Amino acid sequence: MSIDYDRLPFQPEEYLARRDALRALMAERGIDVCVLNSTSNMYYLTGFGSLAYGATSLIVRADGRAIWVMRLTELSNIRALKGKIWVDEGVGVRDGEDYATVLARTIADLAPGKPVVAVEYGNVQQALRGFVKPTDDAVLNASGLVEHLRRVKSPAEIALLRKAGFIAAQSCRDGFAALREGMTDAELAAVVTNSLLANGSHRVAQMPNVCAGPRTARAHVTWCGAPISRGDLINIEPAGSVFDYHTPVYRFYSIGEPSARVRTMFEVCKEALNEGYANVRPGMTSHEAARIFESVFERRGFAEWMVTRPAYSIGGTFPPGWGEDNVMAIRRNHDAVLEEGMCFHISPVLYQDGIGCVGASMPSVLTANGFESLSGDEAVFGVK
Structure with a gap:
């Protein structure tokens, strides 16, 4: 055939x-x-x-x-x-x-x-x-x-984003399975990238972000050939691509127990993600939705390290990146109204110099009942 x-x-x-x-x-x-x-x-x-x-x-x-x-x-x-x-x-x-x-x-x-x-x-x-x-x-x-x-994706577009999301999530799982003390961040990036292609990803608009240790506090810094040590905070952020529809996933790992500070940062980010899933609905303004996420960081005393908007639109994109910030985003002082069928990478993250970047990411489609995952996995902190 x-x-x-x-x-x-x-x-x-x-x-x-x-x-x-x-x-x-x-x-x-x-x-x-x-x-x-x-x-x-x-x-x-x-x-x-x-x-x-x-x-x-x-x-x-x-x-x-x-x-x-x-x-x-x-x-x-x-x-x-x-x-x-x-x-x-x-x-x-x-x-x-x-x-x-x-x-x-x-x-x-x-x-x-x-x-x-x-x-x-x-x-x-x-x-x-x-x-x-x-x-x-x-x-x-x-x-x-x-x-x-x-801004609003059709059912056919959402189906492509969901397929891309499952590919991205699998690449993170494969990266975590291959993770070992002493391997370089470049070796880990090769596993993640190979998994994307092996599982059906088309050309990607941006290579995965893979980094370890305090360097992760530098936004979008990726591999440099540095060895990964026990206790390092490890960031993996790939996007699967299907017909140029990109769905990113951001996952956080360590070999051995991470520091107490990293654990707390992740718990706060996960709480913010859960608050958004529980309370954001169509009809809200972008600003109102953003405040749901941001209020968690403010209440927990972490607002200083949340330096980005909680979510950005995803869809059909080309280099140099996979995001659609110019199409739609969930951010403060933005009065655009959320609608069913909008798709976002929800990524409440914290950047702290000397510690790194920690977050709780979930690519999502907005339905009448709230957000629904496009990657089929959970935002958990993986420890080997």
């Missing part, structure tokens, strides 16, 4: 619904042409996401017609997906050719006259200078438009 390795993660109808949702937002705002350049946003709308060499844009017209502008070599991807992807028309930019000229000409051809253009101001902002300017009355900022649509 042949396998279609170029299949899209979702049915065509789901992508067309996303396209039409974008068109509805464009109509509300009076936008004739939307120029997108976020890889994650283009992937969400079409099913095509590539780490293309050079700039890539997706131009969407109000009536739903769309066209790619990308490096000529990269158009091979679009040709391979013809008949599977709703946007299979593209304009190639030759090496050495001016991207801005080609992009501006394509926009003018697709929407002649004086259209109202909305642009995601990212790596394409400079390329568009001379054709559109942020100060022009007819040019709008499209940043955040597609992100608004990405």
